[in-house]
Amino acid sequence: MDPKHTALMTQRRQLLAAGALGGAALALPGSLRSAWAQAPITVGVIYVGPRDDFGYNQAHAEAAAQLKKVAGVKVVEEENVPETQAVQKTMQGMISQDGATLLFPTSFGYFDPHMLAIAAKNEKVRFSHCGGLWTQGKHPANTGSFFGYIDEAQYLNGVVAGHMSKSKKLGFVAAKPIPQVLRNINAFTLGARSVDPKITTNVIFTGDWAMPVKEAEATNAMADQGIDVFTMHVDGPKVVVETAARRGRMVCGYHASQAKLAPNAYLTGAEWNWLTAYTLIVDAARTGKPHPNFVRGGLKEGFVKSSPYGAMVGEAARKNAEDVRKKMMAGSFDIFVGEMKDNTGKVVIPKGKALKQTDLELESMNYLVEGVVGKA
Amino acid sequence: MNLRDTAESIALPMLALAGGLLLFGAFIWADGHDPVQAWTLLFRGAFGDAFSLQNSLQRAAPLMLTALCVALPARAGLTIIGGEGALVLGGLACAALPLALPLPGGSMGTAMLLAAAAIAGAAWIALAGWLRQWRGVNETISSLLLGYIAIALFKHIVEGALRDPASLNKPSTPPLAEALRIGSIGGTDVHWGLVFGVAACLLAAFWLGVTTHGFATRVVGGNPRAAQLVGLPATRLIVVACALGGAAAGVAGGIEVAAVHTAANASLIVGLGYTGILVSFVARHHPLAIIPVAILFGGFLAAGSLLQRRMGLPDASVQVLMGFCFVVILASEAARGRLRELFVLRRPPVGTAPAAATA
Numbered sequence: 127m128d129p130k131h132t133a134l135m136t137q138r139r140q141l142l143a144a145g146a147l148g149g150a151a152l153a154l155p156g157s158l159r160s161a162w163a164q165a166p167i168t169v170g171v172i173y174v175g176p177r178d179d180f181g182y183n184q185a186h187a188e189a190a191a192q193l194k195k196v197a198g199v200k201v202v203e204e205e206n207v208p209e210t211q212a213v214q215k216t217m218q219g220m221i222s223q224d225g226a227t228l229l230f231p232t233s234f235g236y237f238d239p240h241m242l243a244i245a246a247k248n249e250k251v252r253f254s255h256c257g258g259l260w261t262q263g264k265h266p267a268n269t270g271s272f273f274g275y276i277d278e279a280q281y282l283n284g285v286v287a288g289h290m291s292k293s294k295k296l297g298f299v300a301a302k303p304i305p306q307v308l309r310n311i312n313a314f315t316l317g318a319r320s321v322d323p324k325i326t327t328n329v330i331f332t333g334d335w336a337m338p339v340k341e342a343e344a345t346n347a348m349a350d351q352g353i354d355v356f357t358m359h360v361d362g363p364k365v366v367v368e369t370a371a372r373r374g375r376m377v378c379g380y381h382a383s384q385a386k387l388a389p390n391a392y393l394t395g396a397e398w399n400w401l402t403a404y405t406l407i408v409d410a411a412r413t414g415k416p417h418p419n420f421v422r423g424g425l426k427e428g429f430v431k432s433s434p435y436g437a438m439v440g441e442a443a444r445k446n447a448e449d450v451r452k453k454m455m456a457g458s459f460d461i462f463v464g465e466m467k468d469n470t471g472k473v474v475i476p477k478g479k480a481l482k483q484t485d486l487e488l489e490s491m492n493y494l495v496e497g498v499v500g501k502a
Numbered sequence: 503m504n505l506r507d508t509a510e511s512i513a514l515p516m517l518a519l520a521g522g523l524l525l526f527g528a529f530i531w532a533d534g535h536d537p538v539q540a541w542t543l544l545f546r547g548a549f550g551d552a553f554s555l556q557n558s559l560q561r562a563a564p565l566m567l568t569a570l571c572v573a574l575p576a577r578a579g580l581t582i583i584g585g586e587g588a589l590v591l592g593g594l595a596c597a598a599l600p601l602a603l604p605l606p607g608g609s610m611g612t613a614m615l616l617a618a619a620a621i622a623g624a625a626w627i628a629l630a631g632w633l634r635q636w637r638g639v640n641e642t643i644s645s646l647l648l649g650y651i652a653i654a655l656f657k658h659i660v661e662g663a664l665r666d667p668a669s670l671n672k673p674s675t676p677p678l679a680e681a682l683r684i685g686s687i688g689g690t691d692v693h694w695g696l697v698f699g700v701a702a703c704l705l706a707a708f709w710l711g712v713t714t715h716g717f718a719t720r721v722v723g724g725n726p727r728a729a730q731l732v733g734l735p736a737t738r739l740i741v742v743a744c745a746l747g748g749a750a751a752g753v754a755g756g757i758e759v760a761a762v763h764t765a766a767n768a769s770l771i772v773g774l775g776y777t778g779i780l781v782s783f784v785a786r787h788h789p790l791a792i793i794p795v796a797i798l799f800g801g802f803l804a805a806g807s808l809l810q811r812r813m814g815l816p817d818a819s820v821q822v823l824m825g826f827c828f829v830v831i832l833a834s835e836a837a838r839g840r841l842r843e844l845f846v847l848r849r850p851p852v853g854t855a856p857a858a859a860t861a
Contacts, residue, residue, distance in 0.1 A: 176817070204810045206817035209769035211693075211762045215557045216807050218691070222553055224811055235672055235769045239762075257671065302661070304671045333657060334768065490670050 165412045166198040167227060170220035172213060173205040174233035175336060179362040181381040182335075186232045186256070188382065189400035199408060202226060209235030217244040221251050228411045230404065232256040237271070245269045252417045254407045256400075257306070259489060260420050270417055272403040275424030275483045277313035278454050279396030279432050280357070281461050282447050283378035284317020286393050286435070287355040288325055289443030290376055291318070297348035298329040299341050299358040299366045303502045305491045307359045310396075312495045313461050314357055314378075319497050321446065328353060329500035335361040345369040355393070367392065376438075383433040394447075395433035402428040424483055425454050468493035469500075510838065515784075518834035519798075522827030529822060535813060544823075547808030548801030556691045557807075562800030563692070564589075566699030567754035568778025569785065569792045570706055571627060571747040575641070576787040577710055578743035579723035584630060584645030585751040586775025587652030588623035592752025593759040594656050595622035597675040597766035598664060600682065607681030615682060616698075616756045623752015624745040626652060631744030635737040641744075653771055660766050674767035684761035695757035699796070702750050706789035709746075719743050751775060784828055786835075799824075 177187035183205065194201045202224045207213045213236050220226040221244075229251065231241050237258035245253045245266050258271035287296050296318055300307050315327040328351065330344035337360070345356060345366050356370040357378040364387060370377040371388035379385070379395025403421055410418050423429035432451075435444055453459035460482060464475035474493050475481060481488055494502045523544070527537030548558050571585035595618040605611035630645040661673040668676075684694050710716040722729040722736045723743075730736050754774065759766055781799055785791035806820030 170811075202811040203814075204807055204817075207807075208772040210758070210772055211560055212803070212807075215560065215804065218553070219557065219807055220811065223808060235767070238672075239764050259670070302673070304673065306671050 165414075166200065167408065167412050168200045168202060168220075168225050169193065169408060170217070170224065170226035170229040171201060171203045172207050172216055172220075172229070172231045172233070172236065173203070174207060174209065174235070175205065175361055177203070177205045180364040180367075180384050180387065181360070181362040183232070183361065185382045185398040186230070186400055189398075189404050190230075192401045193404050193408065196408075198412070207233075209233060209240065211240075213240045214244055217241065217253075218247070221248050226251070228252045228254065228408060230254050230256065230407075234258065241269060242266070252407075252411050254403075254418075254421075256403075262419070265419075267419065268417060270407075270419035270421065272407065272418075272421035274398055274400075274403070274429035275422065276396050276398065276430045277309045277461060278424045278483070279430045280310045280380075281313040281317035282432055282451060283357055283394060283396050284314040284319075285321055285447045285450055286439060286443045287314070287357065287376070287378055288318035288321030289440060289446065290393055290438075291325065291355045293352045293354045294322060294325045295351070295353045296325060296327040297345070297353035297356045297370075298327050298498075298500075299344045299348075299356065299360060300329055300331050301335045301337075301360045302333065303331055305489055308491045308494060308502055309488060310359050310380075311498060311500075312491070312493075315495055315497045316461060317450075320450075323497075325497065327498050327500075329494065329498055331500075332360065338362070338365045341365040342369045346373065349373040349375055357396075379433055385433055385436065389436070390438070392433070392436045393439050394435050397431050397433055399428055399431045422484065425451065426457060462488060467496045469496050469498050471496075514834050514838060515831050518831040519827055521834075522823070522830040525826040525830070526823045529826070530815070530819065535815065540809065540813065540815075543808050543812055544802075544805040547805030553691075554804060554808075557804040558797060558801040559696055560692050560800070561803045562796040563696040563699045564754045564758060564774045565778055565781050565796040565799055566703055566792055567695075567750045567757075568775045569781035569796060570702055570778075570789065571623075571751035571754075571775070572779050572782035573785065573787040573789055573792060574706060574710075574747035574750070575627070575631065575740075575744045576782065577723045578719045578740045579726060580631060580634065580740060580744065581642045582627060582630060582645045582744060582747060583642055583779050584627065584647075584649035584652075584775070585747075585778050586771070586773065587645070587649030588626045588748040588751035589755035589758075589775045590656040590770055591626050591652050592619035592623040592755030593763075593766045593770045594659060594675075594755075595619050595752070596756035596759045597678065598659075600678060601664065601676065605679075605682060607679065611682045612684060612760060615678075615760055616753050619752045619756025619759075620749035621752070623755065624749040627748025627751070628741050628745040631741045635740055649775070656766070656771070657768065660768070664766075666765065669765075669767070672767055672769075674763075674765040677765045678760060682760065683764060684757060693757070693761040695754075695761050698753060698757060700793055702753070703789045703793050706746070706750075710789065715739075715742075751778070754778075780828060784831055802827075 171190045173183040175183040177183055190201050193199055202220055204216050207216050217229055234257045237255045241253050241255055245268055249268055253269040255271045257273050260271040298311050311329055318325045328348055332340040341360055342365050355376045356366055358366045358380050363380050363384055367377050367384040367387050371391035376393050377391050378393050382397055383395055385392040407418055460480040462481040464479040465473060465477035466475040468474045494500060530540055531537045547554055549555050568585045571588055572582055575582040596615045599615055599618040605614055630641050630648055633639040633644050634641040660675055664675045665673050666676040686693050718734050719739045722734060722739045726736045758770055763769055781795050785795040802824050809815050
């Protein structure tokens with residue numbers, strides 16, 4: 127293995143361990159600790175869409191709302207900020223007008239070139255980006271990225287969907303064929319096929335993150351084909367959830383809980399739990415610890431979670447999903463295990479090889495696994 | 503234009519703007535917020551200090567160019583609303599040129615990038631003008647639909663043939679070389695796109711107001727039948743006006759790529775072309791008026807940012823504000839020529855009957 131990767135992963139484990147301990151404040155001497163712990167901080171959170179989108183942005187806004195309750199933390203927020211010079215101005219404004227010393231730019235497109243440009247001009251300010259691939263030596267030390275292994279929760283979605291589907295045909299409405307999305311489609315399909323290998327997942331790519339009309343069309347088209355359980359990876363899952371429910375189909379949520387939108391159709395969902403990452407990074411800033419540059423975690427670390435099961439989810443499905451969850455929490459479960467073929471029959475993970483969640487190979491996934499109907 | 507008309511042209515939109523701000527104040531007061539705080543923040547966020555001013559100017563820069571894409575064809579009598587398509591294709595051409603041929607670094611290379619962007623945008627909007635002149639296709643509809651086609655083409659190429667394999671989760675073209683990028687003006691945060699925007703507006707005003715060709719274009723816009731009767735080549739003038747407008751929007755896309763994004767990707771498609779439509783209409787398709795209107799627009803966007811952060815207002819409140827202001831500005835046109843009446847005590851002029859004076 128590349129030594130750089132090993133170093134990265136060691137660092138990552140340390141970070142996660144530090145997070146589990148509840149921040150390094152504990153490691154400081156008493157008097158100093160109280161001085162640091164009280165250091166007030168202004169944190170800026172930037173969203174690419176509306177804060178109440180029942181999806182990606184809402185998941186962040188919910189964590190930001192929790193963060194506001196922490197004594198000494200002031201949160202300034204801005205929504206609907208496009209990935210243009212507008213976000214650069216917003217970041218700089220939060221720094222020079224509001225005195226923010228830690229920023230959470232939460233959209234993928236904010237990373238390069240926008241966040242990197244502003245970070246170079248403000249070396250004393252910390253930047254923690256959601257989703258980017260921060261690389262040591264390439265990106266400045268006052269920047270970093272955090273993300274969650276939400277494919278674990280999508281795998282559990284798949285297990286539940288696999289039990290609940292009668293037609294054995296599942297549907298996935300996706301934005302773009304990029305690694306993060308493909309990984310979710312694959313995990314969902316693998317979860318379902320662990321229940322019944324005959325299950326297939328149809329995938330439709332809408333082409334962009336927020337395409338409500340196309341999302342509704344895709345859902346309807348797949349419902350017409352007899353697909354009876356849906357999930358998605360788009361910024362706002364509201365349309366897919368509501369359309370599926372209206373068509374009398376079942377649905378697994380994504381990003382945040384959409385249970386309220388369709389209580390009779392909502393099986394479970396893969397949700398972010400960003401408060402864990404936020405707290406880890408804010409604590410480091412308040413206690414003067416080095417900036418956590420590369421933060422990743424899954425179910426075990428509390429970065430992602432599942433929505434509570436809907437009433438219609440049967441006992442067998444719950445038990446199966448909970449068994450897998452236990453193994454994931456114990457760190458003894460790998461989703462991507464060889465021999466694994468893609469949906470053209472090509473072997474993508476050789477026999478005997480199991481990819482850990484931290485494996486960077488997974489961050490450049492470019493295939494759809496066997497059982498997915500669609501083209502990456 | 504005499505002095506009184508000029509004074510009115512300035513006073514009318516200013517009064518309308520004040521009216522829009524008042525309405526916005528009432529709106530947020532009804533929502534339980536302090537209007538005085540909002541007005542203060544609006545001013546501070548838009549023009550209050552050096553940072554805010556640069557923020558506003560920076561946001562205004564692309565809007566000047568995309569507004570020209572509406573204004574120039576409008577002066578030739580066409581309603582073109584497909585600037586977004588010209589903008590994305592301009593951005594694409596700018597990002598693709600270095601892949602097609604080796605470019606010299608520095609300003610020469612950048613000029614070639616922007617020329618490619620201008621040609622792509624010009625061709626796209628000229629196509630809408632051509633369709634209308636030769637095939638009788640409504641240019642408003644065709645330019646709008648061509649915009650969708652342009653965006654689809656853009657995505658197809660950026661996420662396909664020209665995709666940089668290193669751009670994993672955000673498909674992009676390979677980044678432009680450092681030497682080809684557009685930097686900031688002096689010690690400011692504003693990039694050179696602002697200079698291009700202002701220069702383009704001034705040039706367009708000069709072309710329309712001073713040159714024979716521009717005059718001929720305005721004649722065609724006023725009455726194409728009459729223009730043809732006096733022997734003006736209406737079709738050619740219309741297509742040229744469309745091409746010039748498209749070139750401006752194409753350059754806007756090129757500048758966004760070369761100064762901001764460094765590569766072509768979906769972040770380019772944020773509606774700058776559509777916002778340009780509004781700017782042009784508020785400026786009554788006058789290139790000189792586009793400059794202050796675009797800056798005002800930039801100011802609203804910049805101030806909206808501060809409004810969100812300080813008062814916790816949703817982003818939509820800025821759109822409400824802009825809606826109020828622009829509706830009032832457009833409606834204020836009805837008062838043109840009668841503004842004095844609002845302020846001057848009505849007195850029947852000597853020697854006329856009172857009934858005639860009030861008619």
